[in-house]
Amino acid sequence: MSNTYSVCASCESINRVDTDRALAKVPTCGKCGKDLPMHSLVSEVSAAGLKKLLAKADRPVIVDFWASWCGPCRSYAPQFEAASKSLRDAVFVKVDTEKNQALASELGIRGIPTTIVFKNGKEYRRESGVIPEAAIPSLVR
């Protein structure tokens, strides 16, 4: 059994969710009961949600910074989701840079997709562009 974290889009509670259960059915928030914003084992988070998560997570957090208008981001999403299923000792999240522009500029993100790995709340590694699924696990090492 393994678990991951998701941040509720309604009440911003951090939920610890069982990965096998999350893959079978979209999990709901333990606090308010709404569906958690998860696709596969990837959670959509806001800037505030990401900061909460980074303060709490006891394992690497891998963030895909993307936007809906970005073609390469759309081709990257399935690879990122596939990696979330094989690398279960990390938390996978995505941040929409259109909706969270202040965070994107705070982090100095110039192009998307950009993948940033955080360890102990601090940036550990950053890669831009589409990363093949098989290469994603090496980012946390």
Ligand SMILES: [Zn+2]
């Ligand atoms: Zn909630």
